[in-house]
Amino acid sequence: MRNSVTSPSEPPDRPQINEVAREQPSRRFFLATASLATLAGIAGASFVPSGEAIAWGGYGNGRIPLSALTEVTAGQWFQPDAAQKLTQLRSAFQSALNVPLVVNSGYRSYADQVTAYQNWKNGTGNYAADPGTSNHGWGLAADFGGAVYSGPNTTAHSWLRSNAGNYGWWWAGATFRIVEPWHWEFNGNINTPTPVTPTDGEIEDMQTVVAAPNGTVVHISPAGKVNFGSAQQYNIFRAQISTLRNAGATTMMAMPPLEQVVNVNWETFNFLCQINGVATA
Numbered sequence: 618m619r620n621s622v623t624s625p626s627e628p629p630d631r632p633q634i635n636e637v638a639r640e641q642p643s644r645r646f647f648l649a650t651a652s653l654a655t656l657a658g659i660a661g662a663s664f665v666p667s668g669e670a671i672a673w674g675g676y677g678n679g680r681i682p683l684s685a686l687t688e689v690t691a692g693q694w695f696q697p698d699a700a701q702k703l704t705q706l707r708s709a710f711q712s713a714l715n716v717p718l719v720v721n722s723g724y725r726s727y728a729d730q731v732t733a734y735q736n737w738k739n740g741t742g743n744y745a746a747d748p749g750t751s752n753h754g755w756g757l758a759a760d761f762g763g764a765v766y767s768g769p770n771t772t773a774h775s776w777l778r779s780n781a782g783n784y785g786w787w788w789a790g791a792t793f794r795i796v797e798p799w800h801w802e803f804n805g806n807i808n809t810p811t812p813v814t815p816t817d818g819e820i821e822d823m824q825t826v827v828a829a830p831n832g833t834v835v836h837i838s839p840a841g842k843v844n845f846g847s848a849q850q851y852n853i854f855r856a857q858i859s860t861l862r863n864a865g866a867t868t869m870m871a872m873p874p875l876e877q878v879v880n881v882n883w884e885t886f887n888f889l890c891q892i893n894g895v896a897t898a
Contacts, residue, residue, distance in 0.1 A: 679727030679754035686724055686756050693723035696756040699785075699803035703759065706784040713776060719762030721799070725753040740874065744795045758789070758802045766799040768880050770830075774798055794825045794870060796879045796889070824870050825889055828880045836872075837889050848875055 673696065674685050687700035695703060703720075710718040725733065730751050736742030745751070752758035760766075764773035778788060785805045790797030824838035834851050836843040845851040855872040862871060881889075890896070 673755055677727075678749045678751070679725060679730050681724065681754075681756060683724075689723065690720045693720045693759075694756060695723050695759070695803070698805060699757050702784040702786065702803060702805075706781060706786055709780065709784075710773075710776065713780075714773060716763065716773070718765070718773075718777075720759055721762040721766070722753065722760035723758070724756040725751065727754065730754055738871075740871075743797065743877070744793060744873070752789070752802050757804075758800065759786075760797075760799045761801060762799065768798045769885050770880060770882050777801070791885065791888070795873050795877075796825050796827055796881060796885070798879060826873055826878050827886060827889065828878050829886050830881070830883055834875070834878055835886075837895060839894060842890070842895055851875055 674681065676682070676685065683694055686694040687697045688694050689700050689703050689707075694700075707718040707720075710716075727748055730745065730748040730753065733742060733745035734748055737745040746753075748754075753760075761777075764771040765777060768774060769778070777786075781787060781801060786801050786803050788798075788800075789802040790800030793800065824836065826834065826836050828834050834845040836845070836854075843854075845854065851872075852875065855875075858870070858872050
């Protein structure tokens with residue numbers, strides 16, 4: 618690690634469009650206190666609201682100079698505290714599993730986040746937050762590679778969920794509309810859940826598309842579950858949503874390509890249903 622100077626069910630033939638919840642500009646949603654214990658258990662650490670509106674070291678999101686950050690692996694920079702704990706986490710991961718914890722992405726400049734966001738909008742990249750709102754722009758988020766990237770059913774991902782909280786890292790990607798097994802964030806709270814009571818306007822509709830362990834692709838939203846029994850049904854629905862978005866209905870969630878739908882275990886699937894108030898049966 619190189620240190621630097623620190624500045625400061627049967628599918629419907631034609632799913633109804635109103636079953637798709639609103640898409641919000643931020644990737645986050647805020648949970649009532651009663652749901653936090655569940656989130657902490659599944660994600661592996663505490664849940665805290667984003668500091669998107671708070672500058673760090675006098676710098677804005679995506680505008681932190683590398684001289685104020687610490688490089689953990691080649692080209693991947695983080696705030697110093699996050700970097701220190703991530704280095705310790707990577708060492709423990711290596712010792713336990715005898716494979717490296719690969720870091721694919723760390724700090725992103727504002728320009729890099731613009732590119733990531735445009736790639737997502739164009740259908741050529743993973744889901745990306747609006748520029749200026751991502752925790753990558755604060756040097757507090759990491760996208761991991763290797764087996765962790767492959768999904769929550771892997772031994773590597775399971776180990777992280779059980780141990781990352783000891784180092785102040787947690788699986789933030791479990792809270793995204795499109796679940797991201799690879800996206801983890803540092804909040805500095807070592808296994809200490811932080812209650813959050815949402816205020817008006819903070820609660821966002823959360824929706825996601827996942828593949829359940831039985832192979833069924835399911836769209837989960839506060840409006841309920843839509844099960845897709847075949848790739849053809851999913852692609853027809855996705856094309857309908859794309860047409861509506863192109864016509865101006867941009868508040869609808871862009872459905873991911875089928876090959877980008879994440880496989881989850883029943884624990885994660887039930888968790889996603891629970892936070893949306895959807896029955897799992």
